[in-house]
Amino acid sequence: MAVVILQHTPEARPHALCAAVAAAGLDLRAYRAWTGDLPDDLAGVDALVVADGPKVTRSAELALLRGALAAEVPVLGLGEGAQLLAVAAGGAARSASSPSDAPSGPSGWGPLGLTPAAGSDPLFASTPARSQVLHRDGDCVELPAQAVVLASDEHHPVQAFRIGASAWGVRFPLGESNTAPALPEPWQERVLARFAALVAARAEHTATRAFFTRRAGAWEDRFAYQTPAYEAAVARMELPRGAAALDLGCGTGRAMPALRAQVGAEGTVLGVDVTHAMLTAAAGIGRVDCGQLLLADCARLPLPTASVHGIFAAGLLDHLPHPRTALREWARVSADDGVLLLFHPSGRAERAARHGRPLSADDPLAEPNLRPVLHTTGWRLTVYDDAEHHFLARAVRAR
Known part of the structure; x- marks a missing residue:
């Protein structure tokens, strides 16, 4: 059993998450998704992490994500991986084709505002109300009806969300700060550690559900x-x-x-x-x-x-x-x-x-x-x- 990470570029390995997963006693298995290297199915998969990467259509990954959502395999989508998760669940994602399509405001560091739902979320509970994160301009996410928005900012109505009880999308980088780009801030470490702990606690049920769902x-x-x-x-x-x-x-x-x-x-x-x-x-x-x-x-x-x-x-x-x-x-x-x-x-x-x-x-x-x-x-x-x-x-x- 392992946490599977789908990478879309050689450098798109979420190191802070990898450290949290290792600390929880879980194995890691990385796939070079940009070459078409993907798991055949969800057998032996404790969790699925979709890393950031270029904006391309990935039908095989969408099928894998839909299977994970159906079987309640824990999922974490990061950056463009969060957009893929939203699409797999029935939402949509698009790049702004003109300045008028893009959210107002520049890319860069800014305050993140948590929604009331974040207060009881398994990952985001006790996160500081106004944390500084790196946000991006020019891309839009339309969430499916069952999704719950957990965080937003003044220019981006969806910065983090949850689908069901096992899948999260986070559009800002986890594991970077404006003072130390290689290190996560303490609240980000908690989010990552909670995801890893949730994966470990649910491993038995995840295996059962993955086997029987299909x-x-x-x-x-x-x-x-x-x-x-x-x-x-x-x-x-x-x-x-x-x-x-x-x-x-x-x-x-x-x-x-x-x-x-x-x-x-x-x-x-x-x-x-x-x-x-x-x-x-x-x-x-x-x-x-x-x-x-x-x-x-x-x-x-x-x-x-x-x-x-x-x-x-x-x-x-x-x-x-x-x-x-x-x-x-x-x-x-x-x-x-x-x-x-x-x-x-x-x-x-x-x-x-x-x-x-x-x-x-x-x-x-x-x-x-x-x-x-x-x-x-x-x-x-x-x-x-x-x-x-x-x-x-x-x-x-x-x-």
Whole structure:
């Protein structure tokens, strides 16, 4: 995993940002975009930084940026990179063709004014209200409707902006000051350090979203044959009518129809996933008729304590970096005697063979490993069924 920097000239390497990224313990990978050198996709990309450069149309970069925006991969556009970001999100950028098209006032150093939105922005909060920055004349940015302006000056209505919760455009140089061109001012260092920290904190979710976003549209058709196995697994939860059930890491919500049938019209079904594209796909095939869809981290559920009676998690636990944390959170939201069903439509041996590896004794789903972890996180294992063509573990919330 790495922070990818797209350079547009040999000297357009944002050194201050590189230092912040390195300080956060992240790897850097630079691409010479001016030669056509670009990543094939977003696999292994923790964040995308588009450096400053000449004003040219870059369709391949726009496609990469659109993919990053869709998957919520953190993005930082600098200078002309900010203009590319705006265009990728549905805005526009143009160079002034005549003096009358250009913003009034000269290029050079001037005060930067923050908008009220900057006060709560993850990067710009606590930035001095009137900082001195280098601004440029003659280029205009038209932001898409969903963008939030964070900074402007008297000649340029858009100097910094945010799109969604993961993408920022900064049109003035970060890492230069009017007294020391090679060094960032303290507030600029904070902006860069916060971006690097945000990238590091979101790395796990970024990888998940990048993987599933580009597969979401075809996911249901590709795995529709597994529906009977999901139905059989849900049946083993044995939830009463009127119960509240979660489908964690729901993807396209394949378990939701069976959960709805089990808890009845008077029950509650909630599908939870961290990838927006998967929930969009689920809504598109009618899963909202079975229950509600929620974008959330399964290890930090926005639900009251003891509020659910059943949790279904397919192919999820062994992919989490901190399974104990997740299991404790699932125990928190579960009522006494609530049911947890861990499922996969392939057995452990079948999956190991498919990936060309032996079945490992260190597998977190092996019974000698899973049973004590469940016990110490608030669960009691009642059924362990690692069959040839499915894996299923049923646990009950310990009193």
